[in-house]
Amino acid sequence: MAPTISAKSNQTAHTPSSKLNQTQFTHSKTPQSKHRLNFNTAKPSPNPNITAKETPPAEHPVEVIGRIRDYPDRKDKPVSALQINPDLQSLRVRTEIGYRDFSLDGISMSEEEDLDGFYKKFVESRINGVKLGAKCTVMMYGPTGSGKSHTMFGCAKQQGIVYRSLKDILGEGDEENVGIGTFVQVTVLEIYNEEIYDLLSTTNGGGLSIGWSKGSASKVRLEVMGKKAKNATFISGTEAAKISKEIQKVEKRRIVKSTLCNERSSRSHCMIILDVPTVGGRLMLVDMAGSENIEQAGQTGLEAKMQTAKINQGNIALKRVVESIANGDSHVPFRDSKLTMLLQDSFEDDKSKILMILCASPDPKEMHKTISTLEYGAKAKCIVRGPHTPLKDKYGTEDSSSAVILGSRIAAMDQFIFKLQMENKKREKERNEAHKELTKKEEEISALRAKLALVEGKGMETSEEEINLKVNERTQMLKCELEKKIQECEKMANEFVEFERRKMEEKILQQQQEVEMLRRRLEEIELELRLTRERNGEDNGSSLFEGSSFANKLLEVYVDEDPGMEKSMDLSKSMDLDMGKQEPFVRDVKYLDDRDHKIGNNCNLALWDCTNGNRVNDEDCDAFAQTFTNKLSLSTVFEEGEEEAEEDKEKSSDAEVQKEVIEEKTVYSNRNVNGSSPTLNFNSRSFTSSPQNRVPTPENAKDAASSRRVRIQNIFTLCGNYRELSQQHNRTPFPAKKRFDGFDPHSSPVRAIGEDSVAKNLANVLVSDKAENKQKLTDPQMNKIQVSEIAARSKENYNPFEESNGGDTVEVYVKWEVSKENPGKFITTLKVVKDATLADLRKLIEIHLGAENQAFTFLVLGDPTGAPVPREKEATVPTTKLPICNQLGRLACLRPVKGGIQGPNHNLPLSPLKNILNAAAAR
Numbered sequence: 001m002a003p004t005i006s007a008k009s010n011q012t013a014h015t016p017s018s019k020l021n022q023t024q025f026t027h028s029k030t031p032q033s034k035h036r037l038n039f040n041t042a043k044p045s046p047n048p049n050i051t052a053k054e055t056p057p058a059e060h061p062v063e064v065i066g067r068i069r070d071y072p073d074r075k076d077k078p079v080s081a082l083q084i085n086p087d088l089q090s091l092r093v094r095t096e097i098g099y100r101d102f103s104l105d106g107i108s109m110s111e112e113e114d115l116d117g118f119y120k121k122f123v124e125s126r127i128n129g130v131k132l133g134a135k136c137t138v139m140m141y142g143p144t145g146s147g148k149s150h151t152m153f154g155c156a157k158q159q160g161i162v163y164r165s166l167k168d169i170l171g172e173g174d175e176e177n178v179g180i181g182t183f184v185q186v187t188v189l190e191i192y193n194e195e196i197y198d199l200l201s202t203t204n205g206g207g208l209s210i211g212w213s214k215g216s217a218s219k220v221r222l223e224v225m226g227k228k229a230k231n232a233t234f235i236s237g238t239e240a241a242k243i244s245k246e247i248q249k250v251e252k253r254r255i256v257k258s259t260l261c262n263e264r265s266s267r268s269h270c271m272i273i274l275d276v277p278t279v280g281g282r283l284m285l286v287d288m289a290g291s292e293n294i295e296q297a298g299q300t301g302l303e304a305k306m307q308t309a310k311i312n313q314g315n316i317a318l319k320r321v322v323e324s325i326a327n328g329d330s331h332v333p334f335r336d337s338k339l340t341m342l343l344q345d346s347f348e349d350d351k352s353k354i355l356m357i358l359c360a361s362p363d364p365k366e367m368h369k370t371i372s373t374l375e376y377g378a379k380a381k382c383i384v385r386g387p388h389t390p391l392k393d394k395y396g397t398e399d400s401s402s403a404v405i406l407g408s409r410i411a412a413m414d415q416f417i418f419k420l421q422m423e424n425k426k427r428e429k430e431r432n433e434a435h436k437e438l439t440k441k442e443e444e445i446s447a448l449r450a451k452l453a454l455v456e457g458k459g460m461e462t463s464e465e466e467i468n469l470k471v472n473e474r475t476q477m478l479k480c481e482l483e484k485k486i487q488e489c490e491k492m493a494n495e496f497v498e499f500e501r502r503k504m505e506e507k508i509l510q511q512q513q514e515v516e517m518l519r520r521r522l523e524e525i526e527l528e529l530r531l532t533r534e535r536n537g538e539d540n541g542s543s544l545f546e547g548s549s550f551a552n553k554l555l556e557v558y559v560d561e562d563p564g565m566e567k568s569m570d571l572s573k574s575m576d577l578d579m580g581k582q583e584p585f586v587r588d589v590k591y592l593d594d595r596d597h598k599i600g601n602n603c604n605l606a607l608w609d610c611t612n613g614n615r616v617n618d619e620d621c622d623a624f625a626q627t628f629t630n631k632l633s634l635s636t637v638f639e640e641g642e643e644e645a646e647e648d649k650e651k652s653s654d655a656e657v658q659k660e661v662i663e664e665k666t667v668y669s670n671r672n673v674n675g676s677s678p679t680l681n682f683n684s685r686s687f688t689s690s691p692q693n694r695v696p697t698p699e700n701a702k703d704a705a706s707s708r709r710v711r712i713q714n715i716f717t718l719c720g721n722y723r724e725l726s727q728q729h730n731r732t733p734f735p736a737k738k739r740f741d742g743f744d745p746h747s748s749p750v751r752a753i754g755e756d757s758v759a760k761n762l763a764n765v766l767v768s769d770k771a772e773n774k775q776k777l778t779d780p781q782m783n784k785i786q787v788s789e790i791a792a793r794s795k796e797n798y799n800p801f802e803e804s805n806g807g808d809t810v811e812v813y814v815k816w817e818v819s820k821e822n823p824g825k826f827i828t829t830l831k832v833v834k835d836a837t838l839a840d841l842r843k844l845i846e847i848h849l850g851a852e853n854q855a856f857t858f859l860v861l862g863d864p865t866g867a868p869v870p871r872e873k874e875a876t877v878p879t880t881k882l883p884i885c886n887q888l889g890r891l892a893c894l895r896p897v898k899g900g901i902q903g904p905n906h907n908l909p910l911s912p913l914k915n916i917l918n919a920a921a922a923r
């Protein structure tokens with residue numbers, strides 16, 4: 001429905017030209033006014049209840065407000081040509097020829113009223129209507145530089161209508177004042193050169209580039225579909241600040257250009273469409289380009305003039321629309337421009353109000369533009385909406401316009417709902433995508449964690465495997481090395497054992513040879529004795545050994561001795577006796593053993609094979625006896641009765657001799673022991689060393705037998721000692737070895753006198769010889785000792801007792817101190833001059849110790865404390881200070897120094913008395 005103009009005199013703007021037609025005011029001002037007059041004719045109301053008098057007055061859809069700008073920056077402000085009348089609704093424009101009043105809906109002087117006051121006074125009520133669903137169009141009209149953009153957008157100090165409206169609709173921005181449920185959609189369009197551009201669109205697709213615009217980018221051009229721009233972008237929201245910020249951005253995108261009238265003249269129309277879909281309200285804010293003509297704008301050139309012409313096309317079209325509506329034309333040229341096309345609803349919609357703000361300058365120089373603007377506004381103000389305007393809402397009548405409005409509202413609501421649904425779907429989709437993404441990330445994290453755990457597990461396993469592998473390798477290597485060393489040790493042990501075995505075998509062989517040699521020698525001696533005896537007769541004992549050098553020597557040894565006196569002889573000397581005369585007599589020497597029997601004169605004897613140590617049975621013995629009927633076979637049979645020896649210590653020395661002395665026995669060719677055999681019977685005790693007892697007689701048979709036995713015992717002792725000394729470390733099956741395991745003066749004091757003296761003498765000689773070979777003594781004292789010792793040894797049948805008693809030398813028995821670990825091993829027997837000191841004796845002992853080189857100290861055993869002799873005092877202590885041992889000898893008891901060869905665990909001596917070698921007994 002086309003709006004109509006209500007011809008009301010009081011609403012007519014008093015323009016200078018209007019004065020002339022004042023009388024015709026109630027009539028049409030335009031040629032087409034007659035038609036509109038019909039509009040003002042009252043129509044019969046469809047509602048019979050409504051009379052003509054009750055017909056509502058015509059409504060002015062366009063409200064015109066004058067805004068007169070200020071020039072605050074100017075120092076010499078021009079005298080204003082404008083004056084507000086006292087009614088505050090008419091403005092008088094003074095000229096040189098008179099004045100002209102223009103009646104408006106309101107006038108605001110910028111000098112007196114700032115933007116805030118202006119907004120609250122003329123705009124705020126309209127905005128409140130929009131919040132309730134009204135439609136309002138606020139358009140700025142006026143020449144360039146008159147303050148249109150300033151009023152619409154404001155400045156740095158003050159906000160314009162756009163931003164204040166947003167605040168009023170949506171709230172101030174704080175949560176309490178945010179419009180509850182208020183939701184706006186904002187579209188910003190620019191109409192330039194009769195083209196519509198979407199200032200909110202940031203895409204370049206489909207847009208045209210305005211190359212000459214300052215800082216402008218390509219903009220999206222829109223087509224008009226109906227009364228709206230097609231596919232226009234809009235921003236929506238509930239926060240005024242955000243939307244205002246976006247609008248500020250696009251505001252700068254407007255095309256501006258400097259003109260004579262304005263340094264930053266807007267060359268386009270800007271239209272901000274703010275919809276409130278929830279209530280169907282709409283606010284259209286239109287900042288129009290300057291309405292000046294081309295000449296006034298100072299544009300030169302065809303292009304500039306064409307541009308200015310096109311800019312004005314919108315203004316001109318809008319002016320025509322207003323005039324057409326005001327004139328009541330049947331055709332309103334809305335489609336003459338894009339601007340009027342978009343503003344068509346604002347004029348045609350009954351619910352739409354138009355607030356036209358006429359911006360003007362008070363400068364008299366701008367007077368003609370000001371008057372032109374006021375005339376334009378006066379015409380717009382004359383537009384009235386006739387009584388035919390649908391009043392359905394007011395009167396409940398059906399009207400197509402109301403249906404259209406409702407339809408548009410429903411469409412808007414549907415669009416809004418659809419938009420909400422789309423946004424909801426979009427957010428739902430985003431939420432689902434976010435959820436999927438979250439799930440995916442969680443799965444990735446789980447996979448990564450599992451992978452990490454697996455890697456860690458593998459790492460641990462790998463490390464354990466590596467460790468086990470290394471341990472195994474190391475173990476194998478150590479095992480190989482150990483096996484290698486074991487093999488080497490076994491090889492060395494085998495070699496050592498083999499070497500020792502060979503050495504032992506050699507020694508055994510040597511020993512056997514020596515034993516055999518001795519046996520042969522003894523057999524020769526016995527044979528010689530027997531032959532001599534047979535040759536010289538039984539009654540001449542002195543001539544018994546004549547013809548035999550060995551026998552003679554024996555006689556020399558034992559002659560002039562008391563019966564029972566044991567003698568020793570140098571084995572080396574005895575070995576030298578008749579060695580060249582020896583001849584084999586008995587190849588296989590049988591040893592008799594009475595181990596199976598107690599010692600006795602009539603004990604049964606057993607034969608032992610010396611080659612293998614096995615006992616020969618009785619038959620073999622008989623055979624042996626038969627084979628060697630007339631031959632003598634000697635055997636030394638030993639038996640240690642230690643328990644008996646302990647008991648015998650309390651008995652006489654003779655009884656001890658019976659218990660411990662080496663038993664010599666004769667072997668008869670047969671088992672007849674009654675003396676009828678022609679063979680020598682040692683058990684007959686008929687052999688004596690005494691000349692008077694040499695011939696066994698019944699009277700002295702006992703003494704002679706004893707003496708004889710002792711002599712033979714000494715002979716065997718010589719042999720045994722020699723054998724023992726030569727086989728000291730050899731294993732032998734002979735029981736005799738056991739008898740001479742070391743020197744033990746405590747075990748047999750009596751026998752030790754004879755045995756030990758010989759053995760020591762022999763050992764002394766051997767050791768001294770050995771020492772002589774090892775080291776030549778240069779010390780005079782040592783030479784003296786050596787000379788005396790050698791001289792003593794040079795004597796045949798050396799008798800240490802005689803030497804000790806009457807010679808210049810002293811025989812010293814050297815032994816280790818008795819302790820728990822050390823039984824008191826005998827070392828040697830040395831002979832030194834009587835004036836020799838312990839220092840001299842030490843040198844001999846150290847030479848004797850040889851490789852052992854065991855450090856020692858002398859013990860003065862006579863001292864109850866058994867204190868050792870300090871080393872530095874040894875040179876002052878004579879050897880004669882040593883305790884007497886074995887009647888005439890001296891005992892040198894040595895205490896090993898700790899850590900020596902006697903062992904680190906060497907303890908103190910048990911008792912000084914235990915270290916005295918037969919001292920008490922000898923004394």
Ligand SMILES: Nc1ncnc2c1ncn2[C@@H]1O[C@H](COP(=O)(O)OP(=O)(O)OP(=O)(O)O)[C@@H](O)[C@H]1O
Pocket residue numbers: 068069070071072110142143144145146147148149150151155262264265266267288289290291359
């Ligand atoms: N009321 C006012 N008070 C102070 N300064 C103002 C006022 N109105 C306008 N101005 C200033 O005048 C200059 C021109 O104003 P503005 O750009 O708003 O004019 P316009 O009508 O929009 O011009 P155009 O049509 O060329 O865009 C601006 O610098 C603006 O700040």
